[in-house]
Amino acid sequence: MSSVLIKGARILGGDRADVTVRDGVVEDVTAGGRGGRPGDRHETIDADGLVLLPGLVDLHTHLREPGREDAETVLTGSRAAAVGGYTAVLAMANTSPVTDTAEAAERVLDLGREAGLVDVQPVGAVTKGLAGEELAELGLMARSRARVRVFSDDGKCVHDARVMRRALEYVKAFGGVVSQHSQDPQLAGATACCHEGELSGRLGLPGWPGVAEEVVVARDVMLARHTGSRVHVAHVSTAGSVEVIRWAKAQGIDVTAEVTPHHLLLTTDLLGDYDPTYKVNPPLRPAEDVEALRAALADGTIDAVATDHAPHARQDKEHAFVDAAFGMLGLETALSVVCTVMVEEGLLDWEGVARVMSVNPARIAGLDGHGHEIAVGKPANLTLVDPAAQVVVDREASVSLSRNNPWHDRKLTGRVVGTLLRGRPTVLEGALV
Ligand SMILES: NC(=O)N[C@@H](CC(=O)O)C(=O)O
């Protein structure tokens, strides 16, 4: 098998090094730029000025296959992931049909392998059909070829406390985790679509108060404590949720949390024009929440950045705000957003970026082969970043099938230029190989 020499990249710890990869693993790391054995023939990547990270891992991706292949397929979503620097993504279960059986999970796994651009790890539904009532085949999914460890009804909240308790008890047996979409359906029903406050009143949009998230987060950490099991909070969006998670971690409760790129940068201010591109669940929040989320990501209260990449076809998004689908694209731009709001602002260094976008997500999902330090013998899942690149996002340049891109025309700093999946370049010079 061929080998690749990545020349002169800044590796974590700060030094420049030459990294050689062969047969899917890191073969050599030589500081100071004299790597590569004399006489060896490598494909060489000039990484002068670039940062080398462990391949990014997304805990929260919607791929839409099966069921809505007009919005995204496993292949097109895998392309978007690779361009975004990802080497593994967790594919959410709210497809049609729902991923609530071992066969359905294996089918998603196989589609991911056929696409061959990132490891696609299926998430299993917590309840049959995401209906919130009967537990899905959690054990069979865990024991299947797909080795499902993350379970979520995402899109819907597991709102029945008894069902949530039983799910937590069940997944504990095989080291699984329940990833919760925290939305109390009485406090924020299906039509709720704008952060509740002065603005929702003025715009006449149904309010989605922060407390509808916070009460579920609070309940779930108590259920995690009671069961001795593990809960993960998906797309945390409020300062109040951060406070609860901080308290729970201090008690030793087994809870982890993720924040999306859009909740780290975009605010309710964007809703004034009723542009459905900015309609997302949970909704965009005021600047105070955004500040609290950044601080929590910096101090480790929030463990990970997850995209919640939610592609939607035009006919589902181009409606009046209240009728449009919830969700926005995220895979291709996540690293640039994190660089802009966290690295450029001095809140995280590149080691921190590796932690929240690769190491922690891989650990939370129980994914072997991802999120490793870059060292000899480790799987060569790698991402090359140009930290100084200035990008202006163009939604038409996306490799996703959908165009609901909230970053269109925005200037961001930092860009993924290369991605290697087990030593094989999937992206070079910012484009698919
Ligand atoms: N985030 C969203 O607004 N939408 C997601 C579902 C979800 O993550 O809740 C989707 O599947 O479209």
Ligand SMILES: [Zn+2]
């Ligand atoms: Zn959700």
Ligand SMILES: [Zn+2]
């Ligand atoms: Zn989601």
